[in-house]
Amino acid sequence: MKLAIFDRNRLGVVDGDRIRDVTGALPFPYDEDPLTAGWWRRLCRDFPGLRDRFADSPSRPLHEVQLRAPVLNPTKVIAAASNYADHVAEMHGVQERTLGAVEPWMMNFDIFLKAPSSIAGPGEDIVLPKDVVAAGHEIHHESELVVVIGRGGKDIPVDVALEHVFGYTIGLDITVRSPADRSRRKSYDTFSPLGPWITTADDVPDPGALTIDLTVNGETRQHVHTGDMITPVAAIVAYASQCMTLVPGDVLFTGAPPGVGPIVTGDDLHTSISGLGEFRTRVR
Numbered sequence: 001m002k003l004a005i006f007d008r009n010r011l012g013v014v015d016g017d018r019i020r021d022v023t024g025a026l027p028f029p030y031d032e033d034p035l036t037a038g039w040w041r042r043l044c045r046d047f048p049g050l051r052d053r054f055a056d057s058p059s060r061p062l063h064e065v066q067l068r069a070p071v072l073n074p075t076k077v078i079a080a081a082s083n084y085a086d087h088v089a090e091m092h093g094v095q096e097r098t099l100g101a102v103e104p105w106m107m108n109f110d111i112f113l114k115a116p117s118s119i120a121g122p123g124e125d126i127v128l129p130k131d132v133v134a135a136g137h138e139i140h141h142e143s144e145l146v147v148v149i150g151r152g153g154k155d156i157p158v159d160v161a162l163e164h165v166f167g168y169t170i171g172l173d174i175t176v177r178s179p180a181d182r183s184r185r186k187s188y189d190t191f192s193p194l195g196p197w198i199t200t201a202d203d204v205p206d207p208g209a210l211t212i213d214l215t216v217n218g219e220t221r222q223h224v225h226t227g228d229m230i231t232p233v234a235a236i237v238a239y240a241s242q243c244m245t246l247v248p249g250d251v252l253f254t255g256a257p258p259g260v261g262p263i264v265t266g267d268d269l270h271t272s273i274s275g276l277g278e279f280r281t282r283v284r
Contacts, residue, residue: 001051002277003043003167004197006065008032009072011043014197018059025053040072044150044166045248047200067279069121070169070198071148075247077114077192078240079173081182082107083230083255090258098138098177109231111240114173114253115187122195122279126174128265129188138177141263142256143214143222143271145207146171147233148198152246158238164246165237167198168207170273172281173253174263194251195279204275207233211274212257216267222259229255 002014009032012019023030027050030039043050082088088107095102120126128139150166174191186192204210207226214222231239236254240246263269263283272278 001054001200001203002197003070003200005068005070005072007068009034009037009068012065013054013057014062015059017062019062019065020054020057020059022054022057025057026050027053034072037072041247041249044148045152047150047166051200067122067196069119069194070196071119071194071249071251074116074249074251076244077116077119077251077253078111079114079186079253080109080111080231080236080255082109083236084224084228084257085230086228086258087256087260090260094177094260099179111236111243112182114183114192118187118189118192119251120190120193122193122281124190124193125282125284126172126193126263126269127188127190127284132176132178135178138262140175140177140260141214141216141221141269142173142175142260143212144171144173144256145210145212145226145233145254145273146194147207147237147252147254149237149246149248149250149252150201152248152250154241154245156238156241156246158234161234161237161241162201162207165201165233166248167200168204168276169194169198170196170271170276170279171253172269172271173256175260193279193281196277199276210276212271213273214259214269214271216261216263216269221261222257224257224259226254228257231255
């Protein structure tokens with residue numbers, strides 16, 4: 001099932017080029033305010049028992065609605081670093097050019113946090129910070145598979161970790177290449193575009209069997225198979241839960257594939273993941 005958030009934070013089911021408003025089928029109070037939208041986390045946690053409620057409702061053309069980011073006020077945005085071998089290799093050259101030296105510790109897999117306020121919807125522009133541009137720092141795209149946590153937990157065993165996933169979406173982890181901490185360089189407003197919707201986990205039998213593509217102004221920049229991850233999705237979820245309790249609705253970027261590169265004002269980015277959808281965003 002493809003679940004979207006649209007217009008005034010309504011919940012919709014996407015069927016092809018149409019969307020059905022299923023907000024009224026929720027068995028708990030709905031609040032359109034994203035800061036108090038506890039219904040969203042309850043949906044992530046309880047979805048297996050709610051799916052049948054969304055089977056039937058009137059639909060309308062998808063182009064008539066405005067798609068929003070498909071998550072609401074997650075308690076945290078977790079991101080994996082150095083999770084594709086070819087990206088680790090290319091980062092040696094990127095760091096030599098942008099930092100003047102390679103930081104060896106950054107070449108190892110790990111996780112870090114991004115600000116939830118960096119989340120943007122699939123149709124929103126990526127806004128480059130004026131001070132960063134003025135300082136001459138490169139700002140890069142990173143197109144990634146993104147996990148949304150369903151049933152949360154702490155110290156989740158890797159063999160059941162995928163049972164704790166609500167669904168998957170597409171994300172861009174926009175990154176400033178500078179000496180600053182990862183969390184700062186990746187947390188500017190609009191630096192985490194997500195969309196176009198969440199494909200629930202029961203419709204993604206193997207998150208390691210997907211293809212990620214990104215073009216900039218029509219030029220292919222990234223093309224990779226998620227099976228090339230150093231640490232697969234289940235292991236990332238388990239690893240993150242060893243450090244912090246995962247809460248329903250939390251967002252987890254699974255790592256940048258190779259092919260990262262700079263973006264500048266006026267660029268048009270198109271990203272897609274097989275079976276999950278696609279979206280386009282511009283840079284200003």
